[in-house]
Amino acid sequence: MNVRRSMGLIAVAALALVGAATTVRAQVYHQQPGAPVVGETEAAVGATIGLGDDIVRLLGYGRFNVTEVSDVGIALVMDRFDPGHGADGWRFGAAADFKYAIVPTETTLPFDLSVDGGFGFQTGADVTNIDIPVGGVISRPLALSDDRVLEPYGGLYLVIRHVSVDTPPGAPDASDTDLDVELRLGASIEVGGGTSAFATVHVGDLDMFFLGVNVSL
Numbered sequence: 138m139n140v141r142r143s144m145g146l147i148a149v150a151a152l153a154l155v156g157a158a159t160t161v162r163a164q165v166y167h168q169q170p171g172a173p174v175v176g177e178t179e180a181a182v183g184a185t186i187g188l189g190d191d192i193v194r195l196l197g198y199g200r201f202n203v204t205e206v207s208d209v210g211i212a213l214v215m216d217r218f219d220p221g222h223g224a225d226g227w228r229f230g231a232a233a234d235f236k237y238a239i240v241p242t243e244t245t246l247p248f249d250l251s252v253d254g255g256f257g258f259q260t261g262a263d264v265t266n267i268d269i270p271v272g273g274v275i276s277r278p279l280a281l282s283d284d285r286v287l288e289p290y291g292g293l294y295l296v297i298r299h300v301s302v303d304t305p306p307g308a309p310d311a312s313d314t315d316l317d318v319e320l321r322l323g324a325s326i327e328v329g330g331g332t333s334a335f336a337t338v339h340v341g342d343l344d345m346f347f348l349g350v351n352v353s354l
Contacts, residue, residue: 167196168292183349188346189344198210211232213230253273264300264301265300266299270297274291274321286326299312319340331354332350333350
């Protein structure tokens with residue numbers, strides 16, 4: 138593939154991804170690796186640890202097929218904040234999402250493109266967070282010389298974040314709602330037996346770095 142054609146495909150993919158970001162998004166608390174959906178007779182489970190300013194995130198998830206071009210994911214998440222965030226700094230929550238493949242793996246294009254929609258909540262002491270993100274993810278599998286697959290991926294999202302704070306009677310209302318733009322970049326690599334390891338960086342209102350493992354069942 139020549140350079141001009143490669144640049145053209147990258148530009149088309151970038152424009153499609155930006156368009157997807159205005160419609161739907163998912164994988165609320167972490168970008169699960171790659172754009173393809175899980176297969177009809179398959180499922181995937183995984184675990185992730187994330188690090189950011191004054192926060193450690195522990196997350197477990199599962200993904201399950203719905204149709205040839207769609208799947209659903211569920212996740213459980215625990216965040217450990219610095220002291221002062223309530224509940225000894227812990228917040229617990231769950232999330233669900235729906236992913237739809239715009240450019241499925243079977244096509245002749247050199248990349249996969251999907252859009253997602255999701256909802257998540259976390260609660261701890263007197264604080265409840267609700268996240269409703271919208272966006273899309275693009276990836277491209279690359280075959281290595283040892284027959285393993287390296288898959289870089291990237292996502293662009295709009296995230297509605299609502300924070301509800303239970304304040305004492307007479308105190309000012311501290312609840313707030315924000316809209317954030319978040320960029321997510323990462324890569325996964327096969328380590329054998331249907332298992333892959335991945336790393337992701339989130340850049341936005343809450344910058345974080347993630348390491349995780351994904352197992353295809």
